[in-house]
């Protein structure tokens with residue numbers, strides 16, 4: 283088969299809305315785009331453990347501690363499924379982790395903001411996991427099979443996280459005045475970064491068209507952002523919390539909410555590495571990875587010895 | 602290639618999001634999943650068994666509960682810091698299991714005590730001297746994975762032997778915690794033993810680190826097998842297990858694992874007591890004060906608040 287035949291077969295698969303599987307031929311640019319996106323997504327899950335992990339030891343009740351611990355543990359699991367999906371494209375976790383700690387690959391900009399109060403735990407669940415759901419639910423139909431399947435599993439857990447976050451906020455707004463204030467202050471800080479999670483405005487998102495043509499992306503950034511705003515407004519009302527945007531209003535004509543643009547300069551700065559917590563997040567991940575090297579080496583050496591012992595007469599397995 | 606139709610998942614997840622604002626059930630048990638508390642909730646308020654001193658029962662539940670609570674807390678320090686993602690998940694899992702055990706045991710302690718304190722009050726409003734955990738539980742691992750494994754091997758081997766003997770406890774809550782806990786601790790011990798082998802018989806570096814970690818942990822072993830007066834009385838009442846009776850099993854397990862792992866059983870002096878008092882009597886290492894300062898900080902900033 284010629285490359286043209288292969289390309290035609292690939293295009294036909296995409297056009298029919300069918301899934302591309304690891305054994306199938308795919309254009310190099312498609313593979314690269316997927317690796318970049320899945321790796322970025324996996325890194326986000328892992329880096330995302332840090333802001334919430336910051337509060338596990340101070341969780342104000344045993345019940346909240348159990349919920350938070352289980353959630354952060356889920357995020358580690360999400361990272362694992364996603365690295366496994368990336369591995370089907372011929373890259374391994376170690377290699378991707380190196381790229382993360384060398385700042386050669388990105389992760390969601392939202393995790394470069396600090397978690398400063400326990401209300402942040404609720405708001406992260408409600409808004410950040412909520413925005414992640416809006417972004418990720420369409421990925422359950424992504425053209426690449428292993429990614430789509432990982433997303434189905436992940437989305438179920440994310441919606442659970444979002445409910446838990448909302449439930450914490452509900453308990454807090456029904457609590458003391460100090461707790462209510464904590465929730466409002468937290469929403470004020472996280473609202474804009476949450477809107478930024480959908481990426482730059484469509485006019486400023488050069489890769490969107492190709493990703494949509496390949497069935498990797500299903501909606502534009504602005505479409506998803508609008509959906510998120512429309513879903514969130516009634517929930518904020520149910521909490522009795524104000525969203526910090528005076529221009530936020532229902533537009534009868536569009537049947538959607540009008541809202542202000544987030545500060546895209548801040549977004550660009552955070553993406554470029556100048557967010558409040560970028561340096562801390564990467565240093566933390568680097569420390570964990572590097573100080574675990576001797577453990578991974580030991581496991582490998584032990585497995586090598588076992589394999590050698592299990593097959594007497596065979597050569598020593600190279601470490 | 603397959604043309605799986607996945608629109609159903611999308612629909613479901615979107616629905617879950619949209620129904621959020623109608624969600625008001627604070628007590629939906631699914632929100633505290635992973636803790637297993639729900640399984641035994643109904644039994645927590647069952648009456649103190651005949652012939653059992655309620656104060657002794659409360660004290661004993663605090664001992665077992667505090668061990669689990671403080672150990673779990675220390676394990677939480679590993680979250681996002683483990684050498685591999687699989688280990689992050691496994692250590693969090695163990696922490697969750699122990700936290701689940703702690704919640705039930707402290708709730709039972711509160712009920713037996715009859716002074717209106719629930720597990721949250723017991724965890725967040727007691728001071729150092731009111732905690733009854735053993736020293737081993739409050740040691741930090743300082744993010745040394747060998748230390749985490751050495752401490753877990755010792756703790757889980759001991760607690761498993763203990764819970765195994767509590768399966769038939771006359772107290773229904775202790776028996777229920779043991780029933781669930783034996784399965785959990787079997788996994789914890791297995792996890793620790795597998796890593797002990799890998800580290801002990803891995804590289805030269807890992808061998809040395811693992812041996813050093815065992816040496817560091819070993820002084821805290823003896824306290825595990827010291828029985829208290831409350832335990833003596835509760836053993837007679839069929840409620841408690843005498844920790845001294847678990848020593849032989851512990852030694853056998855450790856002997857087997859350490860030998861396989863090419864490690865040497867440490868020969869170290871045990872930590873001493875003050876006038877016969879140790880962790881079980883509320884006399885702790887210097888570590889516990891720091892553990893509680895962090896754990897209780899937010900709860901104490903908002904007295905009376907519900908979360």
Ligand SMILES: [Fe+2]
Nearest residue numbers: 327357360440
């Ligand atoms: Fe996640």
Ligand SMILES: [Fe+2]
Nearest residue numbers: 411439440443
């Ligand atoms: Fe999540």
